[in-house]
Amino acid sequence: MRIKKLAHITTASLAIGALAACGNGDAETEGGDAGGEDFPNGNVRIVVGSGPGSTMDELARLLAPYLQEEWDESVVVDNVPGANQSAAYNEVANAEPDGHTLFIGVHGTMGIHNALGNLDTPYDEFEWFGTLVEEPYTFYTAADSDIETLDDLVDAEPVRYGDSGYESPVNPFALTVFDALDTEFIFTPGFDPGAAQSGVLTGEQHLVGRDAAQMLRGGTDQDFRALLVASEEPHPLQPDAATFTDVEEQFGVDMPVLDIFQLGFPIGTTPGTDEETVDMLADTVRGLIEENEEFQTQLEENYMEESMLAERIGRETTSEYVQNVIDQYEEFGVEDLQQQLEAGGQ
Template identity: 30%
Template sequence: MKQSIYGGLLRAVAMALGVAGVVAASPAGAESAYPSRTITIVVPHPPGGSVDGVARLFADKLKNELHESVVVENRPGASGMIGAAYVARAKPDGYTLYINASIHSINPLLYKKTITFDAVKDFTAVSMLAQGALIFSVNPKVPADSVQQFITDVKADPDKYTFATSGFGSAGHLGAAQFLYEAHISKVPIVLYKGAAPALSDLVGGQVSAIMDPMLSSLPLVKSGKLRALAVTGSARSPLLPDVPTMREAGMKDFEFYSWYGLWAPAKLPPAVLGKIEAASAKIMGSPEMKQRLDALGFEVAYKNSADFTAYIASEMARYKKIIDTAHITAG
C-alpha cells in the first residue's frame, strides 16, 4: 500500500513537473513561432510625410519576409511623442514595432521636463533603415535664387521672412535653426506645423517663406515649380536635382544635415524575435528594389544592425545637443 501511495506521489510530481516544463517552455516556443499574427508598425506622424512613406515601403516588404500581415498605424501628435509613448508601453513581443525619423532622438533633448518615456531605455533599437538630405526651398515669390542672396535679403529686411518646420525638433527644424545661427540671422521666426502637408501648403501659398524638408514631400513641389530649391543639405548633389548645389557649395562651409529613419520595438524585446526582425530588415534594405524605390524618393539605404544603430543614436544625440545648445532652441 505504501509503495502504491509512494508511486502515486511520484507520478503526481512527475506530472506537475511536466506541466511546469510546458509553462516554462512556452515563451521560448512563442518566440520560435514568431510571427503568428498581424504585426503593427506605429508611425507617430500623419500620413503622407517622409516617415510614413518610408514605413509603408518597409511594411510592404516585411510582410513578404516574415510571411505575416503587416499594417501601418498612424498615431500623430506632440512631435511624434504620442505614438512613441504608445509603443514604449506596448508588450515587447514583436507585434508592435515603430518607425520614426531622427526626431525620436531629438525630442528628449528638448522636452526634458514633459516627456513621458525614455527614448533610449524604453525602446529596442532594431535597425537603421535609410537617410535622406533635406531640400532648402522657398516660395517662388521670394526673390533670392541662391542661399547667399537669401541671407543678404533676409538681413536687409528680416520682418518679411519666416521659416516653416513640419514638427518641433524635426530634422528640418534643427537644420533651419543651424542655418540661421551660422548665417548670423536672429530675427526670423521658425513657424511650427503639425506635419509636412500643412507646412508645405502654406509655403506654396506664400504664408511662410522657406523650409528645410525631406525630398519625399518637397521634391514634387519643386519639380512642378510650386517651390524653388536653393540647395540640398547632403554631402553631394542629388541625382534628382542635379542643378541644385549642396549647402557647402552654396557657401555654408561645414553644413551637412540628414533626416534618418529607424525601426524600434519596445524595450526588452526577446533576442530570438529581435534576430528575426533584424535579419528581415537587413535583407529588405539590401535588396536592389528597395534601393531603387528609395532613390526615386530622394532617400538612400543606410542600414545598420541593432548594435550599430544603438551606437549611432548615441553619437547623433550628442551632435543634436550641441546644435540645440548653440542655437538656443527651447521647447515652448
C-alpha cells in the first residue's frame, strides 16, 4: 500500500504510536504549564464541520491521540456537518470559553461565510491559534483526458467545471483563471467532493479543483493529471503542473497569488478563552510538529511534512492570515459569486 490513509487510522491504532508523544520535548517549553495547571481538566472535543473521511476529519483524528497522550485527558472527534461548516463553527463559538472545545475548518469557507454574514461570531473574532495544513489549489483533469496543457483547456471551451456549490472557496481561483485565459465555462453546482472527482473521470466535467497534495493523500493521483497550480513556483508534489508564472508568460496576463487561492485548515477555540490557554494550545500543536518523531512520520507518510509547519501555528500569525483572507474576499467580492459562475465568462 503506497499511502497510509488517515481516514482509516482509528484513534485506538494511532494511540499505540502516540505513546512517545510527550517524551520528545520539554513539557514546560512545549506549553505544558503555559495555560495554567488547570487545563485541561476534562474531555476535549475537536469539532469538524463534515462527516468522517474529509481532510478536516482526518486532521482531527491524526491530532486526537497525540493530544490525549500529551494532556492525559480524553480527546474526542465530533463530526457536526451542516450549512457548509458553519453549523460546527457556530457550535464551538457558543461553547464554554475554556479551551476544551476546538474547531477545525477551512479558511476560505469561513471567509466566504463571514463576507455573506452567515456566522454568529465574525471570522476574525474566533480564537484561532494555527493553520494546520496549507496547500495551493490545483486544477486536475483526468489522466486519460485530451486536456494535457493550458492550450488544450482553452481549446475545449466552454470548459465544464463543478464543485460543491456556489460558495466553494475553489471558485475565486477558478474565476480568476478562466478570466485570465478568456475562456467560457459552464459551472455545475451541487457536486459533493467525491462526485466532483468522479465527474472528471467520466468526462462529465473537464476540471476539478483540489489542494496540491490531496490526490496523493487519497491514493488516487494516478487517475488524475495536475494541470495548473495556484503558485508562482512548481509544487514539489505536482512538479509537472503549470504555474501562475507559466500563465503570465504564455498569455501575457498578471496572475495574483493570494491566500484565498490556498486551501488552509485553521484550528481554533471559543472566543473569550483566556490568552494563556490559547497560547498553550498553540504551543502543544507546535511541539508535536517540531519535536515528536512519531507525529513527523505520520506527516511524511501522508504528504503533509511540507504543508504542516510549526511557523503557521500561533495566535498572531493566524490572526494576520485571517485578516488577509477577509481583505482579499472583500476586494474580490463574494456577494455575486453565483451570478459570476452562472454567467460562465460570457
